[in-house]
Amino acid sequence: AQTVTQSQPEMSVQEAETVTLSCTYDTSESDYYLFWYKQPPSRQMILVIRQEAYKQQNATENRFSVNFQKAAKSFSLKISDSQLGDAAMYFCAYRSSPGNQFYFGTGTSLTVIP
Amino acid sequence: GAVVSQHPSRVICKSGTSVKIECRSLDFQATTMFWYRQFPKQSLMLMATSNEGSKATYEQGVEKDKFLINHASLTLSTLTVTSAHPEDSSFYICSARSPLAGGYTDTQYFGPGTRLTVL
Numbered sequence: 143a144q145t146v147t148q149s150q151p152e153m154s155v156q157e158a159e160t161v162t163l164s165c166t167y168d169t170s171e172s173d174y175y176l177f178w179y180k181q182p183p184s185r186q187m188i189l190v191i192r193q194e195a196y197k198q199q200n201a202t203e204n205r206f207s208v209n210f211q212k213a214a215k216s217f218s219l220k221i222s223d224s225q226l227g228d229a230a231m232y233f234c235a236y237r238s239s240p241g242n243q244f245y246f247g248t249g250t251s252l253t254v255i256p
Numbered sequence: 257g258a259v260v261s262q263h264p265s266r267v268i269c270k271s272g273t274s275v276k277i278e279c280r281s282l283d284f285q286a287t288t289m290f291w292y293r294q295f296p297k298q299s300l301m302l303m304a305t306s307n308e309g310s311k312a313t314y315e316q317g318v319e320k321d322k323f324l325i326n327h328a329s330l331t332l333s334t335l336t337v338t339s340a341h342p343e344d345s346s347f348y349i350c351s352a353r354s355p356l357a358g359g360y361t362d363t364q365y366f367g368p369g370t371r372l373t374v375l
Contacts, residue, residue, distance in 0.1 A: 177363065179366075184368070185294075185347060185349075185368070185369050186366065186368045186369070187300075187349065187351070187366035188366075189363055189365070192363060231297075233299060233300070242288055242290075242305055242353065243302065243305065244290075244302070244364060246299045246300050247299065248298070248299045249297075249298075249299050251297075
C-alpha cells in the first residue's frame with residue numbers, strides 16, 4: 143500500500159507570513175493524484191488543492207500553491223499571506239489512477255499567530 | 257456544488273444499542289461512498305468503501321457485522337453501529353466520490369462528521 147508521510151506534526155506562522163507544509167509519499171505508480179485537505183476545528187474536511195501527477199505545472203489556488211517534485215515524491219503546500227482562518231489540521235492525501243482509495247498522512251496542525 | 261451531509265451530527269447512546277448514521281450527497285450522484293473513523297488528533301482511518309447497489313468492501317480489522325453499511329441509492333449511504341460499546345465512541349466521517357461532481361473527477365467530498373458517544 144502507498145504511504146504518505148507528513149513529518150511536521152505542528153507548525154506555526156505569523157499572520158500575513160508564508161508557511162510551507164511538507165509531504166512525501168511512496169509509490170511505484172506513474173499516474174496518480176495528490177491532494178491537500180484542511181480540517182478546521184469544526185472538523186469538516188475541505189479540499190484545498192489538487193495535483194495530477196502527469197502535470198508538471200504546480201497547482202495554485204489563490205494563496206495556496208504546491209511544490210510537486212515527482213522524482214523526489216514530494217508534495218509540499220505553501221500558504222502565502224497567512225490568515226487566522228487558515229489555522230487548522232492539514233492532511234496530505236494520495237490516490238492512484240485508476241483507483242478509489244485515498245491514503246492520508248498523519249496531518250500537520252497549523253497555528254496562525256496574530 | 258458537491259455538498260455532502262451527515263445526520264446526526266452528534267449522538268449519545270447507551271451501551272448495547274444500535275445507532276444509524278446517514279450520509280447524503282445533496283447535489284450529485286455518488287457512485288462510491290467511503291466511511292472513515294477519526295480519533296482525536298489523528299488521521300482518518302478508512303473503514304469501508306461502498307458502491308451503490310453492491311456490498312461494501314471493508315478494510316482489514318473492521319468488523320463488518322458490527323459496522324453495517326448500506327448504499328441503497330446514488331445519494332444515500334448509511335452506517336449502522338450495532339450493539340455499540342464505549343470503545344466505539346469516535347468521530348465518523350463519510351465522503352462521496354462522483355465523476356460528475358463540481359468539475360473534479362477525482363476528488364472526495366466529505367460530510368461534516370458525526371460524533372458518537374457510547375455510555
